[in-house]
Amino acid sequence: MTYTAAVSGATGYAGGEVLRLLCGHPEIEIATVTAHSSAGQRLGALQPHLHELAGREVVDTTAENLAGHDVVFLALPHGQSAGVAAQLPPETVVVDAGADHRLESARAWEAFYGSEHAGAWPYGLPELIVDPSGRTQRETLPGATRIAVPGCYPTGSLLALAPALAAGLVEPRDIVIVSASGTSGAGKAVKPHLLGAETMGSMSPYGVGGGHRHTPEIEQGLAWAGGRDVSLSFTPTLAPMPRGILTTATAVLRPGVDERRVREAYHAAYGDEPFVHLLPEGQWPTTQSVLGSNHAALQLAVDPHAGRLVVSSVIDNLTKGTAGGAVQSLNLALGLPETMGLGGQGIAP
Numbered sequence: 001m002t003y004t005a006a007v008s009g010a011t012g013y014a015g016g017e018v019l020r021l022l023c024g025h026p027e028i029e030i031a032t033v034t035a036h037s038s039a040g041q042r043l044g045a046l047q048p049h050l051h052e053l054a055g056r057e058v059v060d061t062t063a064e065n066l067a068g069h070d071v072v073f074l075a076l077p078h079g080q081s082a083g084v085a086a087q088l089p090p091e092t093v094v095v096d097a098g099a100d101h102r103l104e105s106a107r108a109w110e111a112f113y114g115s116e117h118a119g120a121w122p123y124g125l126p127e128l129i130v131d132p133s134g135r136t137q138r139e140t141l142p143g144a145t146r147i148a149v150p151g152c153y154p155t156g157s158l159l160a161l162a163p164a165l166a167a168g169l170v171e172p173r174d175i176v177i178v179s180a181s182g183t184s185g186a187g188k189a190v191k192p193h194l195l196g197a198e199t200m201g202s203m204s205p206y207g208v209g210g211g212h213r214h215t216p217e218i219e220q221g222l223a224w225a226g227g228r229d230v231s232l233s234f235t236p237t238l239a240p241m242p243r244g245i246l247t248t249a250t251a252v253l254r255p256g257v258d259e260r261r262v263r264e265a266y267h268a269a270y271g272d273e274p275f276v277h278l279l280p281e282g283q284w285p286t287t288q289s290v291l292g293s294n295h296a297a298l299q300l301a302v303d304p305h306a307g308r309l310v311v312s313s314v315i316d317n318l319t320k321g322t323a324g325g326a327v328q329s330l331n332l333a334l335g336l337p338e339t340m341g342l343g344g345q346g347i348a349p
């Protein structure tokens, strides 16, 4: 059976990546592409890399234009998805790349986003361990008709630390996470600090001091993984590259835990995963190796001097960090093979 899909935010970075992946998905037919200010234009003028779809007309993001599809992807600015989704029938599978339905805590939502909480949906990170028996979200997504795709930094951070927390190898408090992201993470809308002249050959932190809105989302996911009372310091940085996120996460080791035990836990968590790879010992991940693919690569070490576990992960913020994660979760929701349409490898050099 082929499913019809509408993709909203089709002219943006996240929507464009959803479309790129759907062009290679054998069971999804792209029926409608929507946006807002660019409605009426041809997609080829705005997403010139999507050759197959160049002639498609972009229409406005309205409930009428999104109606009648089996699947609707939302890749809209924060706060825009909830209103649109509420107008879609419950049987339509809605996959939201935005943040509107990621957080269970209304308090955290209001504190970090400053608007009314629209309620949480099933969270779309299939590899995430959600209870002490080691169950993953793979068991919770089949049949879901609403999916909240994780933020890009939370994807890299949760993949880095969830196995250690789930196995009780590290303390849930005093976690430190630093991530470097390519500038596409900020979207296409023009922002003065993201102009090429400002970002080329330069790196800078932002959202420093616990202010970034992904902090509660990472805490939530790590708490599901087994942390409870998780507290962390998260610092994002902008890196002079279009795509990719390198996350380095450290956590205090519980007494007596050595690197062999940690490595065993990560092998157990990810050994059979199609998209998450613990690299051979001594090989550290590079963002280049995952660009354009739905893969994540990790490496870990124990720092005996600091008594900390150090894990580095890499993802492509637009693929595993958004559109690839969205398609992976959609496949599970529809009962399709999880990897369908996601066969792409990284690109090099």
Ligand SMILES: NC(=O)C1=CN([C@@H]2O[C@H](COP(=O)(O)OP(=O)(O)OC[C@H]3O[C@@H](n4cnc5c(N)ncnc54)[C@H](OP(=O)(O)O)[C@@H]3O)[C@@H](O)[C@H]2O)C=CC1
Pocket: 008, 009, 010, 011, 012, 013, 014, 015, 034, 035, 036, 037, 038, 039, 061, 075, 076, 077, 078, 080, 097, 098, 099, 150, 151, 152, 184, 185, 186, 187, 188, 189, 317, 318, 321, 322
């Ligand atoms: N970039 C990334 O790496 C990631 C992004 N996301 C999330 O995906 C969503 C989209 O982000 P991104 O693609 O980067 O942003 P962009 O700025 O690149 O794209 C935004 C898209 O939304 C459309 N849009 C803007 N305002 C409205 C509106 N009022 N109604 C309908 N459509 C509107 C734009 O269309 P038009 O230009 O025609 O107005 C455009 O298609 C965000 O929620 C973001 O947080 C999630 C993870 C990672």
Ligand SMILES: CC(=O)N[C@@H](CCC(=O)OP(=O)(O)O)C(=O)O
Pocket: 078, 097, 098, 099, 150, 151, 152, 153, 181, 182, 183, 184, 185, 186, 187, 236, 238
């Ligand atoms: C480099 C950069 O600016 N990145 C974005 C995060 C992108 C992402 O995952 O965003 P959502 O939670 O908005 O979906 C930021 O820090 O705001």
